[in-house]
Amino acid sequence: MRVRHNSPALPLLHVLALLRIAAADTCTTIAVNTTIEVATPLALTYVTEQQDYWSTSCAALRPSCIIFPRTAAEVSTVLSVLHANNEPFAVKSGGHNPNNLWSSVAGGPVLSTQRMDGVSVEPATGVITIGPGNRLDEVAAKLQGSGWTFVGGRIGHTGVGGLVVGGGLSYLSAQYGWAASCVLAFDVVLANGTVTRALATENPDLFVALKGGGNNFGVVTAYVVQGYQQDLVLGGNLVFARSSAETSRRILKAVRDFTEHNADNRAAVIVTAERTNLDLVDSWILFLFYDGPEAPPGTFDNFTSIGPTLNTVRTRTYADLLAFSNWVIVPGSVVTIGTETVPLPSAANAEEVMEGIHAHWRNVSGSVLDVPGLVASIAYQPFPRQIARAARAKGPDLIDADDDADRLIIEMNYSFVPQSEYGRMADTMEATYTGVRELVAGWQAEGVLQSNLYLPILMSYGFFRQDYFARLKPESAELAREVASRVDPDGMFRDRTGGWKP
Known part of the structure; x- marks a missing residue:
């Protein structure tokens, strides 16, 4: 692959490249030699931006400065300076990924894209x-x-x-x-x-x-x-205040059946179970969506017929729905997220698989209910073959999911308050997703679930101990490695930023 140079670097870059002032840190170099906004630790903009992470563990990592470029040319200047030294750095869009160092850094600069908001x-x-x-x-x-x-x-x-x-x-x-x-x-x-x-x-x-x-x-x-x-959409939540065995059984069956049988691509659901410290809350919260002001009769009947305690589903704008969804963020908490992708069980094996996964989550999450501020959740998200079909119709991507099978994406979250509990909770997260994967492997060996099915994990939900690229098809991982080596031959992003590396 030959990368075409579509825009020349700024004249300043030629000067910096000649000087190779690696002895100077990036923050000082940018602040002294350019007009790019640089916030140091005592600045209000630094404090505000540094607090704007979903996880307090990310906010606890203190960058040397936060740089706010406004244009591609200014980003070019910053990266050229970084290329001339060996500082660790991070690039931040929203700061929603809770893995430490993915968009946060200790002791190097954060390049915040906040000002590039057109x-x-x-x-x-x-x-x-x-x-x-x-x-x-x-x-x-x-x-x-x-x-x-x-x-x-x-x-x-x-x-x-x-x-x-x-x-x-x-x-x-x-x-x-x-x-x-x-x-x-x-x-x-x-x-x-x-x-x-x-x-x-x-x-x-x-x-x-x-x-x-x-x-x-x-x-x-x-x-x-x-x-x-x-135009307008239909969306909101169904809340089931107490997680009884019968409610759980019916909800788990409903999400499995929806994944296989829903033929209306405008409809979508997320099915989430939540429990909190000491089990003060032990509930189901479902997200229902229809891309239109009204869903055809029967679309969500398998869920609504279970009898929610609260129903906030209504016709609204898409902007209103996205803003409404922000209640899920738990401010002031450490957050960990992990994931697994599992084959959709047949109707005959649905109870064994769905309730088996859920029982495993309850068992592991139940071991940490003493952690202050704990909110544990598991989300069952349909991954019907139609998603892969729609993606493939638009051209290749690294995920490259086969479109001849239905799957479920399992998202597991733990949020909690004391950062001192991070190690324990990281082990708990690992036990949660590893247990799901082991259950799936066992069911595949027994013929309960489809074997030899490609099961990539979704990057947005991955825990830092999971190996994202190893779960892709080998040709996808190889493409990522080849492209990275061509566009970044010195390994600047590979060696000096967090994230999964091909």
Whole structure:
């Protein structure tokens, strides 16, 4: 792959490259030699931005400064300076990934894309250009009234950058594929400061690698995506206040059946069980979505017929729904997220598999109910073959899911207050997702679940101890490695930033 240089570096870069002032730190070099905004630890903008992570464990890592570029040219300047030294660094979009060092760093600079928050739409075509500094609820609000929407995630406070390069599961995925599937072009700055563009006909390998490859190839400064027409939507929550055995059985059956039998690609659900410290709360919270003001009769009957304690599902704007979803964020907490992808069990084996996974989660989460501020949750998210089919129709990506099988994406979360409990809770998270994987392997060996099924994990939900690239198809992982070595031959992103590395 030959990377085309679409934009020259700034004249300042030639000076810096000649000087090779590696002895000076990036923060000082940028502050003294450029007009790019640099916030030091005593500045209010530093404090505000540093607190703006989903997990307090990320906020506890103190960068040497936070740099706020506004343009691709300014990002080029920052990366060129970093390329001339050996400092660790991080790039931050929304800071929603709770893995330490993924968008946070101790002792080096954070490059925050917050100031790169433009959103524009071409009214005739629905082509939308989105800056990486946006969160999903901000994009939806800016598109409100245009008649167009974008394929993003489900929680409004999620940052666009991390979501898209991680693939991105959406309420709209059965219609349009992953969030990354809808990208027409990435504007990206490479490790050496080169500003370029990746699309299907220009830098095509880089284009594919950025769709599910994470932060290994450069800093994306704009996402050009295909938007889709949308009016009002139906969405909200069903809350079941107490998690009885019968309620759990019926809900687990309902989500399995929905995954296999729902034929309306405009409908989507997330089925979540939650319990808190000392089991003061032990409930089910379901997310229902329909891409239209009303769902056809019967669409969600298997869920609503169970008899929720509270039903907030109503017709609203997409922007309102994304903003409404932000209640799921637990401020002031350490957050850990892990995931597994499992084959969808047949109706005959549904009870054994679904209730077996759920019993395992309850057993492991029950061992840490003494942890102050604990909120433990498990989410069962349909991954029907139609999502893979829709993604494949839009071109290749690193996830490359087969479209001949239905799956479930299991997301496991633990949030808690004392950072001193991080080690214990990391082990608990590992025990949770590892136990699910072992159960699945056992059922596959017994013929209860389909064997030899490709089961990639979703990057957005992965725990740092999981090996994301090892779960991809070998050819996808090899493509990521090859592209990374070509666009970043010195391994700047590989060796000096966090995240999964191919």
